Amino acid sequence: xxxxxxxxxxxxTGLLWGTIAVALTGISLTLITGLPATPIISAGALGGxxxxxxxxxxxxxxxxxxxxLVAFAGVIIAMxxxxxxxxxxxxxxxxxxxxxxxxxxxxxxxxxxxxxVLIDIQSGMLKRYAxxxxxxxxxxxxxxVFFSVIVILPFYVMVMTSLKNQQDLFLNPLDLSIDLTQxxxxxxxxxxxxxxxxxxxxxLLISTIVSVSTVLITLAFSIPGAYAVARLKFPxxxxxxxxxxxxxxxxxIVLVIPLYAVFSQLGLRNTVVGLLIVYPATxxxxxxxxxxxxxxxxxAELEEAGLMDGLSRLGVIWKITLPLALPALASVSLYVFMIxxxxxxxxFMFLDDPDIFTxxxxxxxxxxxxxxxxxxxxxxxxxxxxxxxxxxxxxxxxVQGLTAGSVKG
Amino acid sequence: MAPSxxxxxTPATSPPRKGKLGPMARREARLALWMLAPTFLIVxxxxxxxxxxxxxxxxxxxxxxxxxxxxxxxxxxxxxxxxIAGQEFEIQYRLRNSSRDGDITDVVLTxxxxxxxxVIDPGDVCTVTGAEVxxxxxxxxxxxxxxxxxxxxxxxxxAANPVSPRDSEPTITGTSDNIxxxxxxxxxxxxxxxxxxxxxxVLWVTITYTVFGTLGAxxxxxxxxxxxxxxxxxxxxxxxxFLFPYVAPVIAVAFTWVILLDPFxxxxxxxxxxxxxxxxxxxxxxxxxxxxxVFGLTIDFPLALATVIAFEAWRYFPLSFLFIxxxxxxxxxxxxxxxxxxxxxxxxxxxxxxxxQLLGILSTLFLLRFIWTFNKFDDIFLLTGGAAGTxxxxxxxxxxxxxxxxxxxxxxxAVAIFILLLVxxxxxxxxxxxxxx
Numbered sequence: 001x002x003x004x005x006x007x008x009x010x011x012x013t014g015l016l017w018g019t020i021a022v023a024l025t026g027i028s029l030t031l032i033t034g035l036p037a038t039p040i041i042s043a044g045a046l047g048g049x050x051x052x053x054x055x056x057x058x059x060x061x062x063x064x065x066x067x068x069l070v071a072f073a074g075v076i077i078a079m080x081x082x083x084x085x086x087x088x089x090x091x092x093x094x095x096x097x098x099x100x101x102x103x104x105x106x107x108x109x110x111x112x113x114x115x116x117v118l119i120d121i122q123s124g125m126l127k128r129y130a131x132x133x134x135x136x137x138x139x140x141x142x143x144x145v146f147f148s149v150i151v152i153l154p155f156y157v158m159v160m161t162s163l164k165n166q167q168d169l170f171l172n173p174l175d176l177s178i179d180l181t182q183x184x185x186x187x188x189x190x191x192x193x194x195x196x197x198x199x200x201x202x203x204l205l206i207s208t209i210v211s212v213s214t215v216l217i218t219l220a221f222s223i224p225g226a227y228a229v230a231r232l233k234f235p236x237x238x239x240x241x242x243x244x245x246x247x248x249x250x251x252x253i254v255l256v257i258p259l260y261a262v263f264s265q266l267g268l269r270n271t272v273v274g275l276l277i278v279y280p281a282t283x284x285x286x287x288x289x290x291x292x293x294x295x296x297x298x299x300a301e302l303e304e305a306g307l308m309d310g311l312s313r314l315g316v317i318w319k320i321t322l323p324l325a326l327p328a329l330a331s332v333s334l335y336v337f338m339i340x341x342x343x344x345x346x347x348f349m350f351l352d353d354p355d356i357f358t359x360x361x362x363x364x365x366x367x368x369x370x371x372x373x374x375x376x377x378x379x380x381x382x383x384x385x386x387x388x389x390x391x392x393x394x395x396x397x398x399v400q401g402l403t404a405g406s407v408k409g
Numbered sequence: 410m411a412p413s414x415x416x417x418x419t420p421a422t423s424p425p426r427k428g429k430l431g432p433m434a435r436r437e438a439r440l441a442l443w444m445l446a447p448t449f450l451i452v453x454x455x456x457x458x459x460x461x462x463x464x465x466x467x468x469x470x471x472x473x474x475x476x477x478x479x480x481x482x483x484x485x486x487x488x489x490x491x492x493i494a495g496q497e498f499e500i501q502y503r504l505r506n507s508s509r510d511g512d513i514t515d516v517v518l519t520x521x522x523x524x525x526x527x528v529i530d531p532g533d534v535c536t537v538t539g540a541e542v543x544x545x546x547x548x549x550x551x552x553x554x555x556x557x558x559x560x561x562x563x564x565x566x567x568a569a570n571p572v573s574p575r576d577s578e579p580t581i582t583g584t585s586d587n588i589x590x591x592x593x594x595x596x597x598x599x600x601x602x603x604x605x606x607x608x609x610x611v612l613w614v615t616i617t618y619t620v621f622g623t624l625g626a627x628x629x630x631x632x633x634x635x636x637x638x639x640x641x642x643x644x645x646x647x648x649x650x651f652l653f654p655y656v657a658p659v660i661a662v663a664f665t666w667v668i669l670l671d672p673f674x675x676x677x678x679x680x681x682x683x684x685x686x687x688x689x690x691x692x693x694x695x696x697x698x699x700x701x702x703v704f705g706l707t708i709d710f711p712l713a714l715a716t717v718i719a720f721e722a723w724r725y726f727p728l729s730f731l732f733i734x735x736x737x738x739x740x741x742x743x744x745x746x747x748x749x750x751x752x753x754x755x756x757x758x759x760x761x762x763x764x765x766q767l768l769g770i771l772s773t774l775f776l777l778r779f780i781w782t783f784n785k786f787d788d789i790f791l792l793t794g795g796a797a798g799t800x801x802x803x804x805x806x807x808x809x810x811x812x813x814x815x816x817x818x819x820x821x822x823a824v825a826i827f828i829l830l831l832v833x834x835x836x837x838x839x840x841x842x843x844x845x846x
Contacts, residue, residue: 027680038683132754143636144647147629150723151653157676158665173674174683221451224444234438240445247456249834251784253803254823257810258462259455261589264476281455284448313440342658344787349811360660364791373668380661391656395649398656399731 002124005131010052010118013138017113018048018075020145021106026088029102031156034175035095037088037102044106046082047075051107052114056123068111075107113141155384162190162378169373190378198375199354200382203362207341207383210275210358214340215333217280218287222332225284226291227317231300241292247285252345260349270352278346283336290335294328295321330397334390338398341387359383460827466820470595473814479508479585481516481549485575491561494568497529502544502557502579509552513583516546518557520579525567530560542579549583598821602809615783615801617711618718622785623778625722627771630729635759637730638737648734655727663791666720670694697798713797717789721782729774736770737763780833784826802826 022044029037054071055063079087080103086092087103117137121130160176161169168175178187185192194200228234229241259278260269268274298321306316322329347361357365363379391398482505489498502520506513518535520542522528528537535544535557544557563571602608633651637644654662669677672690681687691699693716698709740763748758786803789795795804802822810819 023684027683030680030683031676036683038685041684129752129754132756136755136759140636143632147633147636147651151650154662154665154669155653155657157669158661161668170674172679173671173676174679176676221447225448228441228444232437232441232444233434234441237441246834247452249780249784249830250456250460251786251803251823251826251830253784253786253806254463254827255456255459257466257806257816257820257823258459261466261471261476261816262459262462265589277451278455281451284451288448338656342660344658344660344791360658363658363660363664367664376664377668380658380664384657384661387656387658388653391652392649395645399648399652 002122004123004125006121006126007053007056007123009126009131009134010056010114010121010123011049013117013134014048014050014052014110014114015045016048016138016142017110017117018044018046018051018106020142021048021109021113022079022087024145024149025102025106025109029088029098030174031160031176033095033098034172034177035088035090035098036172036174037090040079040083040087040089043079043083043087044110047079047106048110048114050074050078051110052118055111055114055118056121059122060118060120068115071114072107072111075110076103079103079106117141158377158380158384162374162381163187164374165189166372166374190372190374191382194375194378194382198362198366198379199357200359200362200379202355203357203359204382204386206272206356207359210272210279211337211340213276214279214283215336217276218283218336219329219333221280221284222287222291223317223322225288226295227321229288230292230295231303241289244285244289252282256345256349259346263350269350270356271350272356274350275346275358278350279340279343283339287332287336290332291325291328294325298324327397327400330394331400334394334398337390338387463820463823463827466589466816467598467824468594468596469589469817469820470593470597471589471816473811473816475511475589475816477508478587479506479511479513479551479583481505481513481581481583482507483518483579483581485520485579487574491526491563491574492568492571494563494565497560497562500528500559500561500574503554504546504549504557504581505554506549506551508585511585512551513549513585514547516549516581516583518542518544518546518579518581521577522561522574523567523572523576525564526561526574527564528559528561532557532559535559595817598815598817599824601818602821602825608805610798611800611802611805614714614798615803617714618721618789618799618801619779619783621718622721622725622782623775625718626725626778626782627729627775629722629726630731630733630774631767631771633726633730634733634737635763637734651730652727654724659724659787660791662724663720663788667694667792670716694793695797711798713793713799717792717799720792721785721788724788725778725782729778732770732774733767736767740766776833776836780830783830783833802829 019041022039022041026037026039029035051071051074054074055067058064058067083089087106088099090099092099117134121134126134157176160178163178164176180187229237229244263269263274268277302324303316303320306320307313311319342360343358344360344364347358348364351357351361354362354365359379360383363376363383366376366379484503486501486503487498488501490496491498500522502518504516504518522537522540522542524540526540528542531537531542532544534546535542537543537559542559546555549555561574637648637651669675670693672678672692672695675690677693678687678690681691682689691712694713696712699712700707701710744762745758748762753761784803785801786807789799789801789804790807793799795801795808800808802825806819806822806826808819809822810816
């Protein structure tokens, strides 16, 4: 083995992987099993460095599975030595199986990560290209871990908190493990209570009605408008199509006070109809913009043929344009549905009557010191699950909608 | 935006005489107008009209309670025995103004008396025609209570089958001055918000939040897009996962963060303590400043504001990620191959090929996200309610208008937001036009 920048970089990335692996595994063990584990960071870091050093012992071409096996064992031995046999600050007699699994997982993860980063790297002096390669690979790997953690952790906490009870939560906030022996009834206690005592079934219904109606109204308004902008010639056409998105830069909060004042006096404030007037107004411009872009891309010859054959303009739209534009309609509908479902500001300002609360408004009403927090989280889960299911189901359309319309958020 | 104005852009196919449309073209334009009319109406009514109305409200001394206009309230009493024929009794109307500070004018009260009752003395303001009673008052000042008395007598037929005169509800109407439509104006709202020391700190917080929130979301998005640029197994799953923070309702993720970062029994604080990073729970959303030692120099780090900015970056990185990824996929691989042959390292390729290609989308995203973050209300309102040095202009609108019930002052802050936004928009269009050319 030659000693050079390759070894130095290898040791550094090894340190990093070891640190990440031991910290993540320790925290995950605690969160999932409820064990009071405190990972010894230095043990993991050293294990990672040892692993990298063993891999770099041989030139890239000569690395055998046996070498990786030795490197794998090296992590375990180094960790055990540094932490005096307790890498999670737990006596090994305590849940030894889980601990052994944790250590094995760390060693495996570190070996794979080091192998991926150092696959064609030797220990001697490296060229600039190879150094960059190591840095980029390390950054990428770190990015995967980082983004996965920041995205998964909040959602994991949300779901698990909703399944616990107040006492356990206060006793040990780290213990998010679920006691599956308690039976479904007590596990889903918060959900049952929300649906029976807090009227969440009704909120769910109102949210669905409001969102679906918003989609229908938006389509009814934007389809003819988009067609006119895309296909018909009229004065001011270009000005209109380029300025329609300006509406998007108007802050909703500026509209709240006048709308609140006017809707109060008209008696529209505390009503579903009031919401159904406001929501489409915010979604129609962008729906129109997205649809007109799609309509322009459709072949005009088909429509002209339809006109020749005696169809009216409306007939052409209904029988030719819309069937061709189904993917775009799906994108727009999903995107509008998402906006309406997630809308908070106007629901919060306008609705006082619990009989017509949308889910967003209903979850806010749970945010008080009298309502236990697992109820609040259960409410959050109820609001999130439908939209995430729809999103995963129709991901392709929604992603198209997001990119085409540049959703406001 | 008015479609009837600019006729200059009628295309070459239209008749040669400028400004005149042929009958076919005119029909087409009329059809287009009809098809656009619903969109126009709803946008006018719900977006443009409120924008203007906001200016109007900002120069009005209007509070939340003014939205309930003063109304006259009446209750009817009967004194004396009306069931005995020939006995005189008194009918009283007690009038009250529901508001303590709004006058009511032209108050008219009408009531129907049961058959068989004759009014002997209708009092000064009431007249009786048949069974109909009609009383008119010139005005009912704020908070005033008054009684109208009538003396009446019942006859034999009534006494045989008595019904209370109270059974028929009196109706009352009046005109009150609506603060929203009268011609009383004031500049107090603007004086109040600009005089307060608070406004400038709110402005400062808004700008910090906007700049760092936008940059954070962009940098995270760029990082994530780099990771997913090359295809690998499970890429679409990861992409879907990365979009979760953006797709989930703000209400759910905001409350999750609040509970996750709870200083006493939040999971994140428990992790920090377990890893011996922090000695005691850190109140991320409640603590304004935290002293940090940097080389012996103690600086106050705005903790709550930084946490809110972190939330903003977390929630909106998926959007920039999606756009940057879409743009990166469209960069032709030839350039990278050529660079590879020339010996350019991965970091050099990123710096000299990817980044210049992405500059357009990055600057557009920056400006759009800048404006949207500036307009953002929900996130901070749900996370901190504007406490601990996180109050932005948008939260201030709510605070002034609804928490302090001074709609006028709230509207004044909204006007300030709108004007700042106009400045951004002008800048944006200048910038975009330069991009195009």
